[in-house]
Amino acid sequence: MNAAPADQLRLLDVQALDVRLSQLDHRRSALPEHAELDSLAKDLAQLRDLLVAAQTEESDTAREQTKAEQDVDQVRQRAVRDQQRLDSGAVTSPKDLENLQREIASLAKRQGDLEDVVLDVMERRESAQSRVTELTGRVSAVEASTEESRARRDTAQESIDAESAGVTKERETVAASVPADLLKLYEKLREQQDGVGAARLFQRRCEGCRLELNITELNDVRAAAPDAVVRCENCRRILVRTAESGL
Numbered sequence: 001m002n003a004a005p006a007d008q009l010r011l012l013d014v015q016a017l018d019v020r021l022s023q024l025d026h027r028r029s030a031l032p033e034h035a036e037l038d039s040l041a042k043d044l045a046q047l048r049d050l051l052v053a054a055q056t057e058e059s060d061t062a063r064e065q066t067k068a069e070q071d072v073d074q075v076r077q078r079a080v081r082d083q084q085r086l087d088s089g090a091v092t093s094p095k096d097l098e099n100l101q102r103e104i105a106s107l108a109k110r111q112g113d114l115e116d117v118v119l120d121v122m123e124r125r126e127s128a129q130s131r132v133t134e135l136t137g138r139v140s141a142v143e144a145s146t147e148e149s150r151a152r153r154d155t156a157q158e159s160i161d162a163e164s165a166g167v168t169k170e171r172e173t174v175a176a177s178v179p180a181d182l183l184k185l186y187e188k189l190r191e192q193q194d195g196v197g198a199a200r201l202f203q204r205r206c207e208g209c210r211l212e213l214n215i216t217e218l219n220d221v222r223a224a225a226p227d228a229v230v231r232c233e234n235c236r237r238i239l240v241r242t243a244e245s246g247l
Helices: 005-029 032-088 093-177 180-194 214-221
Strands: 200-202 238-243
Touching: 005 093, 005 180, 005 200, 005 238, 032 093, 180 200, 180 238
Parallel strands: 200 238
Antiparallel strands: none
């Protein structure tokens, strides 16, 4: 394949722009906010699970407290009725009086036991409520951090996208000035060679594979016509000759 030396030099310009686009793609994918958002998402999911568990515990203890307070109230009302019967003098049988007094004493003990249950449930509910308050605050804080990180990421991506659009437009302009067959070969090699299809020959070294050409390879390059498209014998990339090739 033949191409004017100027066209081959423009191919290096295309290559430089493609390298720049690859760098921008890497910058976009390597933004620190990506890892930060992943970490925040994991933290947020864990905190939300803990919050749901705490809210469930608070709800359960609220129902348990209501039931325990109802039990206390029922025992208290029954004790009041028994005491009223005792005070009214309606019960005159010694045996009935003894049974009634025994029941009043039993109800008093039962009420005390139930009130202890209420106090225990109240303490557990207060603990659950405190946990809900704490976790709600932590969830809000992580959500705020997530929004801040997302905003920074979006701003950075917009900047990269804008620069990438400019480089892409410039690349299209330069590539349009390169002969179609030369550009086609370059694109094929670039796909095969990790994004580098053309490299400068600098001081007898291929800047694609970074290997120095041996004397035989150098003689072949020297003997090639100025418009000949030469290839590196090591990496097979297009080798572009310049005044600094060292030939």
